[in-house]
Amino acid sequence: MNTHPPERPRILLHDPTLRDGHHAVGHQLDADQLRAYATAANAAGVPVVEVGHGNGLGASSLQIGRARLDDATMLTTVREALTSARMGVFMAPGWGTSGDLAAAVHRGADVIRIAAHCTEADVTERHLGVVRDLGAEAQGVLLMSHMTGPGELAEQCALMAKFGAQAVGIMDSAGHYLPSEVTGRVHAIAEAVDVPVIFHGHNNLGLAVANSLAAVDAGAVVIDATARGFGAGAGNTQLEVLVAVLERRGIETGIGLREVLSAADVAADRLMKAPPSIDSIAVASGLAGVFSGFKRPVLESARAEGVDPVDLFLALGERQVVAGQEDLIGDTARQLKAATR
Amino acid sequence: MNTHPPERPRILLHDPTLRDGHHAVGHQLDADQLRAYATAANAAGVPVVEVGHGNGLGASSLQIGRARLDDATMLTTVREALTSARMGVFMAPGWGTSGDLAAAVHRGADVIRIAAHCTEADVTERHLGVVRDLGAEAQGVLLMSHMTGPGELAEQCALMAKFGAQAVGIMDSAGHYLPSEVTGRVHAIAEAVDVPVIFHGHNNLGLAVANSLAAVDAGAVVIDATARGFGAGAGNTQLEVLVAVLERRGIETGIGLREVLSAADVAADRLMKAPPSIDSIAVASGLAGVFSGFKRPVLESARAEGVDPVDLFLALGERQVVAGQEDLIGDTARQLKAATR
Structure with a gap:
C-alpha cells in the first residue's frame, strides 16, 4: 500500500529539462544556459532540477555523443544556481559507475535516479545501495515500461524499493502509452510499494499531459516534466502546462504559475532552437x-x-x-x- | 438517445486544417498551398476537408483580417483537388449570410457548419434551414462551450437538431477543457440528440488529443483534427497523431496512417513557418x-x-x-x- 494518502493533494514535479532536453541539442548546453534555466526554475519553486548528459552520469562518449561540459562542470554550475530546489542526476548502470555517483554527491546532487530496462531491476541493486550509503535520496526508474504489464512492473518496482529506492516508478521512453495503460500500471505499482511512485512521460502520441494526469489519479506522487517539453523525440510532459492543469484540478505543486511561465520562457529563449513538436x-x-x-x-x-x-x-x-x-x-x-x- | 451505437467503432475525422490553420498565418494561404494540402488529405482518405477564412464564410474584412483569397477562389481550388473527400465550410451568423451559403453550395461545399456562442443556438435556426434547403449537410456547433455546463449544452444542441442540423456539437475554443469535463458534456449531448455529436479541441493545456479520446468514449462520432495541429493559438487536435491513437484503440477512421503522415508532412512543409506550440x-x-x-x-x-x-x-x-x-x-x-x- 502506498503510504501517502494526500489529505490535501500534493504532487512533486521533478524537472529534467537540463538532462532530457540535452537529447534535443546533442548534449551541447553550455554553463550560461544551465545557469539561466536553473536560476529561473529555482525561483519558480520547482522542487528538483535534474542536470546532466541526456543518458546520464558517465554517458558522454564518442558512441552516444559527447556533452559540451563534463559532469563535474554541469553539476557545479547548477548547484550554485539553486537556493531552494534540490539537484537531481540520472544514471544508467553500464554508462555510469559508483565513482560517478560519489563524485555527483560530492558536488551536491541530492536526488539520484538509477535506471534500468523495465524487466531488469536487479541491475540497480548495487548502485541504489551506493546512493543510500552516500546519504543522497535514491530513486529507481524503469525504462521502456510499455514493454511489460502492470504485474511485472509492480514486482520490479518492489524489488527496487527493497534495494533501498526511496521512490520508484516508470518511464514512457517511447511515448507509447494511452492514459488507461498508465492508470493500470501506476495503480499496480502504488499497491505494491510503500514509497512514492514516479511517472515520466513523452509526448509522441500527444498524451504526455493526459498520461501524467492519469498517473496522478492512479497514485503517482512524483511527476517528471520539462519546460516547453524540452526533451528527447517529441519531448516530455510540458512543465508549465502541467502546473496550469494541476491548478485547474485543485492539486498543489508549490510552483508559482507566473514564475514557471517565466522559467519556460527562459528555456524557450535560451536552450532550444524551437520547442519540440510531434513530427x-x-x-x-x-x-x-x-x-x-x-x-x-x-x-x-x-x-x-x-x-x-x-x-x-x-x-x-x-x-x-x-x-x-x-x-x-x-x-x-x-x-x-x-x-x- | 444517440442512434449510432457502433458495432465496430468508427469515427469520422473532420479536417479544418485549411480553415482553423488560417488563424495561424493571418488568413494568407494561397491557391497552391490549398491545392497541395487538399490533394494530400484526399489521398489519405480524410473524409471532410474544411476550407475558408479562419472565421468562416464572409469573415474576410479589415476588422478581422483580410484573407489572401476570396471565398469563391478558396472553395473552387479545394473542390478541384478532392475526388473522394467531401468539402466543408464554416459560418458564424453575423459574418456570413444566406447568400454566402448559397454561393458555397454552388461551388461544391458538401458539409456546412453553422456556429454560435454556446448559449445562443437560436441564432442558427435560419441558416441551418437555408443549408437544408440548399441540399447540403447542415451541422451546428457551439463556440466557447466551456462557459456553460452539460445541461445547457445538451439543450442548445437539441435546439440545433430541431432546426435541422444533421450533426451537432461543441468547440473548446479556448483550449480550456480537462478530459473529465468533455466526458460530462458530450455524454449529456449524446443523450439529448438523435444525430452524430461533434467535438473540436484546442491544445492550450496540452490535452487536445486526450479530450478528443474522452469525447469518443462519451459518444462523439465526428472529431475535428488538423495536420500538425495547424490552428488558432496552441493549435487543434493533431490529425495524424489522433489517427495513430485511434489505431492503438482499435477504432476505425478509414484514414491510412502512412498517407496521413505524408499529408501532415505536406502541411508542415507548405502551410506553416513552424508547427503550433504551447507558449x-x-x-x-x-x-x-x-x-x-x-x-x-x-x-x-x-x-x-x-x-x-x-x-x-x-x-x-x-x-x-x-x-x-x-x-x-x-x-x-x-x-x-x-x-x-
Missing part, C-alpha cells in the same frame, strides 16, 4: 513503441536502403528493439528492402 | 478560458499599459470576455494597471 517520425516511433532516440540512425538506415522510415520504425517495434541494439536498425532496413523487391 | 500566452489563455484569437490585442494592450499579459488574460477570463468584446481588453488592461499602482 511524423515521432508519431511512428511512439506508435511502434521504439525509443525516439533512434531517430537519427533510423533516418540514416532508411535513406541508405531506400525504405520508408515510418515502415522501419514499425518493423523495429515488431522486433521489440531496445537501446543498445542499434546494430539491428541496419539489419531490419535491409530486410525491409529485400521484402519489397 | 506561455497559450497556457494563460487556456487556463483563463479566453479565446486564443485574442493573443495579439492582449499583447498590444499589455505592452501599452505596462502590465503582464498573463495577468491580463487571467483578468479577462474572470470577466468572461468573449469574441466581439475586444474593446474590453484595453479597459481591463487599464484597470489592472490602476490596481497595481
Whole structure:
C-alpha cells in the first residue's frame, strides 16, 4: 500500500529539462544556459532540477555523443544556481559507475535516479545501495515500461524499493502509452510499494499531459516534466502546462504559475532552437513503441536502403528493439528492402 | 438517445486544417498551398476537408483580417483537388449570410457548419434551414462551450437538431477543457440528440488529443483534427497523431496512417513557418478560458499599459470576455494597471 494518502493533494514535479532536453541539442548546453534555466526554475519553486548528459552520469562518449561540459562542470554550475530546489542526476548502470555517483554527491546532487530496462531491476541493486550509503535520496526508474504489464512492473518496482529506492516508478521512453495503460500500471505499482511512485512521460502520441494526469489519479506522487517539453523525440510532459492543469484540478505543486511561465520562457529563449513538436517520425516511433532516440540512425538506415522510415520504425517495434541494439536498425532496413523487391 | 451505437467503432475525422490553420498565418494561404494540402488529405482518405477564412464564410474584412483569397477562389481550388473527400465550410451568423451559403453550395461545399456562442443556438435556426434547403449537410456547433455546463449544452444542441442540423456539437475554443469535463458534456449531448455529436479541441493545456479520446468514449462520432495541429493559438487536435491513437484503440477512421503522415508532412512543409506550440500566452489563455484569437490585442494592450499579459488574460477570463468584446481588453488592461499602482 502506498503510504501517502494526500489529505490535501500534493504532487512533486521533478524537472529534467537540463538532462532530457540535452537529447534535443546533442548534449551541447553550455554553463550560461544551465545557469539561466536553473536560476529561473529555482525561483519558480520547482522542487528538483535534474542536470546532466541526456543518458546520464558517465554517458558522454564518442558512441552516444559527447556533452559540451563534463559532469563535474554541469553539476557545479547548477548547484550554485539553486537556493531552494534540490539537484537531481540520472544514471544508467553500464554508462555510469559508483565513482560517478560519489563524485555527483560530492558536488551536491541530492536526488539520484538509477535506471534500468523495465524487466531488469536487479541491475540497480548495487548502485541504489551506493546512493543510500552516500546519504543522497535514491530513486529507481524503469525504462521502456510499455514493454511489460502492470504485474511485472509492480514486482520490479518492489524489488527496487527493497534495494533501498526511496521512490520508484516508470518511464514512457517511447511515448507509447494511452492514459488507461498508465492508470493500470501506476495503480499496480502504488499497491505494491510503500514509497512514492514516479511517472515520466513523452509526448509522441500527444498524451504526455493526459498520461501524467492519469498517473496522478492512479497514485503517482512524483511527476517528471520539462519546460516547453524540452526533451528527447517529441519531448516530455510540458512543465508549465502541467502546473496550469494541476491548478485547474485543485492539486498543489508549490510552483508559482507566473514564475514557471517565466522559467519556460527562459528555456524557450535560451536552450532550444524551437520547442519540440510531434513530427511524423515521432508519431511512428511512439506508435511502434521504439525509443525516439533512434531517430537519427533510423533516418540514416532508411535513406541508405531506400525504405520508408515510418515502415522501419514499425518493423523495429515488431522486433521489440531496445537501446543498445542499434546494430539491428541496419539489419531490419535491409530486410525491409529485400521484402519489397 | 444517440442512434449510432457502433458495432465496430468508427469515427469520422473532420479536417479544418485549411480553415482553423488560417488563424495561424493571418488568413494568407494561397491557391497552391490549398491545392497541395487538399490533394494530400484526399489521398489519405480524410473524409471532410474544411476550407475558408479562419472565421468562416464572409469573415474576410479589415476588422478581422483580410484573407489572401476570396471565398469563391478558396472553395473552387479545394473542390478541384478532392475526388473522394467531401468539402466543408464554416459560418458564424453575423459574418456570413444566406447568400454566402448559397454561393458555397454552388461551388461544391458538401458539409456546412453553422456556429454560435454556446448559449445562443437560436441564432442558427435560419441558416441551418437555408443549408437544408440548399441540399447540403447542415451541422451546428457551439463556440466557447466551456462557459456553460452539460445541461445547457445538451439543450442548445437539441435546439440545433430541431432546426435541422444533421450533426451537432461543441468547440473548446479556448483550449480550456480537462478530459473529465468533455466526458460530462458530450455524454449529456449524446443523450439529448438523435444525430452524430461533434467535438473540436484546442491544445492550450496540452490535452487536445486526450479530450478528443474522452469525447469518443462519451459518444462523439465526428472529431475535428488538423495536420500538425495547424490552428488558432496552441493549435487543434493533431490529425495524424489522433489517427495513430485511434489505431492503438482499435477504432476505425478509414484514414491510412502512412498517407496521413505524408499529408501532415505536406502541411508542415507548405502551410506553416513552424508547427503550433504551447507558449506561455497559450497556457494563460487556456487556463483563463479566453479565446486564443485574442493573443495579439492582449499583447498590444499589455505592452501599452505596462502590465503582464498573463495577468491580463487571467483578468479577462474572470470577466468572461468573449469574441466581439475586444474593446474590453484595453479597459481591463487599464484597470489592472490602476490596481497595481
